[in-house]
Amino acid sequence: MAIGEAGPGSVRHGGQPKRLEEAMRVRLGRECVYVPSCRFGLYVALRHWCPPGGRVLMSPVNDDVIFFVVLAAGLRPVQAPLNPLDASIDIDAVPDEVWGSVSAVLTTNLYGNPDPAPRLRQKCDALGIPLFEDGAHAIGSRVGGRPVGAWGEASVFSLSKHVGAKAGGMLSLADPGLREAVEKTCAGLLAPRRAGAELAYLVRPYAEAAVRGLRLRRAAWSAIRLLGLADREEIRMPLRPDELALAARHTPGLDAHHPWLRVDMHDYRLEGGRLRLRRIARGLGRLDDVLDACRAGTELLLSTPWAKRRDAYGTQPLFRVPLFVADRDAAVAALARQGIVVGYLYDPPLDDYAGAEFTDPSPAPEAARWFARHALPVDPLRARTVAEVLERSGARPVRAPGEGELPGSGPTPGGLGQSRD
Numbered sequence: 001m002a003i004g005e006a007g008p009g010s011v012r013h014g015g016q017p018k019r020l021e022e023a024m025r026v027r028l029g030r031e032c033v034y035v036p037s038c039r040f041g042l043y044v045a046l047r048h049w050c051p052p053g054g055r056v057l058m059s060p061v062n063d064d065v066i067f068f069v070v071l072a073a074g075l076r077p078v079q080a081p082l083n084p085l086d087a088s089i090d091i092d093a094v095p096d097e098v099w100g101s102v103s104a105v106l107t108t109n110l111y112g113n114p115d116p117a118p119r120l121r122q123k124c125d126a127l128g129i130p131l132f133e134d135g136a137h138a139i140g141s142r143v144g145g146r147p148v149g150a151w152g153e154a155s156v157f158s159l160s161k162h163v164g165a166k167a168g169g170m171l172s173l174a175d176p177g178l179r180e181a182v183e184k185t186c187a188g189l190l191a192p193r194r195a196g197a198e199l200a201y202l203v204r205p206y207a208e209a210a211v212r213g214l215r216l217r218r219a220a221w222s223a224i225r226l227l228g229l230a231d232r233e234e235i236r237m238p239l240r241p242d243e244l245a246l247a248a249r250h251t252p253g254l255d256a257h258h259p260w261l262r263v264d265m266h267d268y269r270l271e272g273g274r275l276r277l278r279r280i281a282r283g284l285g286r287l288d289d290v291l292d293a294c295r296a297g298t299e300l301l302l303s304t305p306w307a308k309r310r311d312a313y314g315t316q317p318l319f320r321v322p323l324f325v326a327d328r329d330a331a332v333a334a335l336a337r338q339g340i341v342v343g344y345l346y347d348p349p350l351d352d353y354a355g356a357e358f359t360d361p362s363p364a365p366e367a368a369r370w371f372a373r374h375a376l377p378v379d380p381l382r383a384r385t386v387a388e389v390l391e392r393s394g395a396r397p398v399r400a401p402g403e404g405e406l407p408g409s410g411p412t413p414g415g416l417g418q419s420r421d
Contacts, residue, residue, distance in 0.1 A: 016277040023284050024157070024170045027139070028149050031176035034168065035186055037268040038136045038158035039069050039261060041171035043254065044185055045154035046073035046104070048178070049130040052252050054103030055360070057094065059115075060349035060368045061087040061375075062108050064236050066134065067350050068260035070106070071244075071358065074252035078102055078360040079351040084367035084401050085308045086113040086322070087375070091123060093364050099127060106132045107152070111344070111377055112318035113310065114143035117151035130154070136169075137161055137319040137344075140291040160265075161319050162290055165280040167267065189254060190271045235345045236353050237263050244358065290381075291317040297380025304387050306376070306397045320344055320377035326396040331376050334393035340382060347372035367401055374398050 017034040024032040035041040050056065052074030058066075060079040070077045078101070081093035087110045105124055107115035117133065124131040133155035135141075138148040139162045149155035149172050159168035171186075173179060232238070237260065250256035254269065262268060272280075294317035302309045306323035325331045332342045349368040351361035362368060378386045 016274070016281060020159075020168070020277070020281060020284060021170070024172065028147050028155075028172050030150060031173045031179050033171045033173070033179060033182050033186065035156075035171050036168065036190065036270055036272055037160075037265055038134070038156045038169040039065055039265070040186075040189070040269050041156040041169045042066065042106075042132070042134065043069050043073055044171060044182060044189070045132055045156065046070065046075060047185070047252060048182070049132075049153060050075055050103050055101055056104045056106050057089070057098070057102045058106040058350075059087055059089060059108040059110065060351050060362055060365070061110060061346045061372050062134075062350060063136075063346065064350065064353065065261060065263055065265075066106075066108075067354065067359070068257050071248065072251060072254055072257035072261060075103070076360065077350065077354075077358070079349070079362040079365075079368075081362050081364035082368045082371065084370050086110065086310055087368065087371045088113065088115040089120065090364075090367070091116060091119050095363055098360075098363065099123070102127075102129065104130045104132060106134060108134050109136075109138035109141060109148050110346075111320040111322055112138045112141045112148075112316050113322075114138065114141050114148050114316070116143070117146075117148065118144035121151050132156075138316075139163070139287065140294070140317040142316070159280050159284065162294070162317070163280065163283040163287055164290070165283040167272065167276055168280040189269060191269050192271060232263060235347050239354060239358075241355075241357065294318060294380045297321070297383035300383040301378055301380060301387065304390075306390065306395065308400060318380055321380050321383075322371075322375040322377055323390070324374045324398050324400065325376050325390070326374070326398040328374060328376050331390060331393065331395045334395065335386060335389055338385070338389050340386060340389070342376065342378075344377045345372075345375075370401055 020034050021032045035044070046056070046069070050073065053076070055076045055078050056070050057078045057080050058070065059082060061082060067077055078098065081090045082088065083090050087108065089105070089107065105120055107117060107120065109115055120131055131152035133149050133152040135149040135155050136158035139157055141148040144151070149157060153174050155172040157170040157172070159165045159170065171182065173182065247256040254261060295315055298318045298321050299315050301307055301321040301323065302315065304323065306325055307321070308324055335342055349362070349365060349372050351359055351365060352369070
């Protein structure tokens with residue numbers, strides 16, 4: 001369904017969505033439309049600007065769900081070369097023939113580290129193609145003197161991340177005149193509210209907190225699997241190539257790709273109820289305090305031997321800070337022994353995961369493979385604890401491609417005491 005097509009109306013619960021939209025509009029300086037999830041908002045944007053069969057340049061170090069959103073929109077993912085230090089698109093490494101073939105560019109802003117949006121904006125303007133910004137990890141990040149999300153024709157945000165609401169998203173538009181058409185399209189794609197889903201959403205955070213307090217992590221994961229809420233055993237979900245090839249015959253459309261799009265968020269297209277919206281509003285009201293805490297934790301982590309600081313971007317309130325270790329599996333295990341679960345890993349890169357049948361591989365895949373293998377995404381709100389665990393475990397930093405010899409193979413003695421938590 002393209003922008004402007006008719007569909008069933010969506011009930012707006014009082015003024016709550018409008019208040020959420022206004023809060024984000026103030027942050028971004030542009031029109032915002034509340035959506036049930038970031039992935040839902042991205043699908044709507046891709047359908048509006050990109051005709052079926054178009055090609056989208058994107059990062060191969062990304063959530064596989066986003067890859068399937070691009071496929072569901074009837075588009076061909078094209079994997080870009082990356083900067084190895086933050087997995088942003090390396091503009092200069094993209095061949096001219098690739099630039100000439102793509103219909104749009106999609107940024108990732110991985111973990112909150114911004115892609116080079118000002119240069120991408122110039123490139124897209126020169127080519128006459130749209131720029132989309134995925135800001136799921138990047139509320140509060142800035143690049144080129146603007147917030148992430150203020151450069152593209154459209155940008156999408158997750159309210160599950162820094163906001164901590166575990167639901168909700170925002171679709172931001174450069175052209176406010178598109179608002180009514182976007183709302184109509186969203187309404188036609190939403191699934192109706194379900195009382196059971198709303199109750200499960202409200203209860204789950206308390207259940208998770210109780211499980212953490214009782215240290216019943218294994219029991220909790222067993223229960224989640226029995227309830228059908230665990231969709232993956234590995235970092236990447238199962239590709240199921242035969243089924244995926246069949247689904248491609250029914251695009252564009254969400255239904256054919258629903259088994260992939262629902263992974264990790266079964267309510268991704270569900271119309272939210274009042275209680276859900278109220279929880280999102282409370283989280284958004286606390287956002288500035290969270291961002292301040294993230295900045296402090298980011299600064300500490302960037303001072304450790306495992307960090308690769310990007311001075312061009314300054315200290316952002318990162319959702320996760322990528323540290324780089326020689327043996328990530330060992331580092332993950334050391335953190336797990338202290339009850340710290342490492343998530344948001346994207347390994348292998350999407351072109352290695354999906355293959356040439358479903359995506360154009362990167363012309364220079366080495367940096368993405370290095371990043372995917374060595375990046376250890378750390379929650380800045382756990383900065384000091386993580387740094388201390390890595391120091392005790394003897395985790396070794398790793399040299400980035402093209403980087404000179406590291407000054408040492410282990411943590412700097414006493415280095416942690418010089419930074420704020």
